[in-house]
Amino acid sequence: MSGVGRHVTVLLREAVDALAVRDDGVYVDGTFGRGGHSRAVLASLGKSGRLIALDRDPQAIAAGREMIDDPRFELVHAPFSDLGAVLDELEVGEIDGVLLDLGVSSPQLDDAARGMSFRFDAPLDMRMDTSRGQAVAQWLAEASVAQITEVLREYGEERFAHAIAKAIAVARTGGAVATTGQLAALVEKAVRTREPGQHPATRSFQALRIFINQELTELSRVLPVAVERLAAGGRLVVISFHSLEDRIVKRFMRDESRPPQLPSRLPLRAVDLPAPRLALVGRARRPDEDEVAANPRARSAVMRVAQRQGMRA
Numbered sequence: 001m002s003g004v005g006r007h008v009t010v011l012l013r014e015a016v017d018a019l020a021v022r023d024d025g026v027y028v029d030g031t032f033g034r035g036g037h038s039r040a041v042l043a044s045l046g047k048s049g050r051l052i053a054l055d056r057d058p059q060a061i062a063a064g065r066e067m068i069d070d071p072r073f074e075l076v077h078a079p080f081s082d083l084g085a086v087l088d089e090l091e092v093g094e095i096d097g098v099l100l101d102l103g104v105s106s107p108q109l110d111d112a113a114r115g116m117s118f119r120f121d122a123p124l125d126m127r128m129d130t131s132r133g134q135a136v137a138q139w140l141a142e143a144s145v146a147q148i149t150e151v152l153r154e155y156g157e158e159r160f161a162h163a164i165a166k167a168i169a170v171a172r173t174g175g176a177v178a179t180t181g182q183l184a185a186l187v188e189k190a191v192r193t194r195e196p197g198q199h200p201a202t203r204s205f206q207a208l209r210i211f212i213n214q215e216l217t218e219l220s221r222v223l224p225v226a227v228e229r230l231a232a233g234g235r236l237v238v239i240s241f242h243s244l245e246d247r248i249v250k251r252f253m254r255d256e257s258r259p260p261q262l263p264s265r266l267p268l269r270a271v272d273l274p275a276p277r278l279a280l281v282g283r284a285r286r287p288d289e290d291e292v293a294a295n296p297r298a299r300s301a302v303m304r305v306a307q308r309q310g311m312r313a
């Protein structure tokens with residue numbers, strides 16, 4: 001079955017250890033993928049524990065339903081920015097941990113039909129949730145040169161963003177840019193200097209994928225909801241694969257783990273200020289050499305962990 005591709009889980013032990021799973025705790029895996037982290041959480045949970053997993057990809061959901069049959073486990077097809085609504089629907093109040101293993105899974109990248117990779121020639125789609133939204137080909141057919149340039153610059157840090165956007169606009173006057181192969185060939189011509197070891201279309205493909213899936217907006221939306229729902233002592237564990245994602249996570253955790261910055265002339269004592277909601281747990285962690293050697297997709301991973309402060313109810 002094409003939906004049940006293999007995904008090698010990154011920082012498996014480290015992420016599950018960081019959740020500090022309690023026997024009877026309630027946990028959320030916001031990025032089920034092929035369930036590598038979810039299965040390890042279930043193995044650590046006791047009989048009365050509970051795991052709620054989300055994924056926006058219908059194929060991940062179908063694969064998960066085939067893979068895991070466990071009364072402690074619920075799998076929901078939803079973007080993780082809907083976490084609050086999903087928990088309300090399931091009548092779950094506080095949770096003991098949230099794990100986010102961001103980005104795309106290997107089955108998404110390796111299935112030509114998803115149109116996420118320049119390694120195969122396929123319809124230019126790139127949506128994680130194939131049941132809604134616009135494919136990249138549709139967006140490229142309508143977007144202005146300025147909009148395309150901005151996306152390539154902002155999410156791909158692509159130096160040749162404007163040249164690529166213009167090449168796309170010229171090409172589409174003769175017919176749609178409808179396939180990954182067409183886009184890769186256009187970008188290859190427009191990019192004048194090559195980065196060693198990298199296909200010239202890497203940055204453009206990544207930028208369009210991040211944009212079409214609104215990946216950074218999703219992340220910025222879920223973090224405050226996760227903290228709001230965490231019980232005292234509950235853990236937030238986030239694995240990022242892109243510097244733009246990691247910057248959002250790092251800033252969020254930093255801001256939530258220090259007292260509000262007020263002008264020094266205000267007559268307030270430290271005890272009068274609201275206590276920070278989070279405490280950082282350790283430093284950012286990266287996969288070791290052995291993991292990267294065994295799984296090159298792990299090379300850009302960064303994991304950050306924080307703990308909800310306060311007294312347990």
Ligand SMILES: C[S@@+](CC[C@H](N)C(=O)[O-])C[C@H]1O[C@@H](n2cnc3c(N)ncnc32)[C@H](O)[C@@H]1O
Pocket residue numbers: 007008009010030031032033034035036037038054055056057060078079080081101102103104105106128218219
């Ligand atoms: C890196 S994979 C997770 C792999 C998983 N931890 C495992 O071990 O199998 C990321 C998954 O998160 C999903 N995903 C990414 N962004 C999402 C979002 N905003 N909401 C829900 N799922 C998302 C993707 O569809 C993909 O299946």
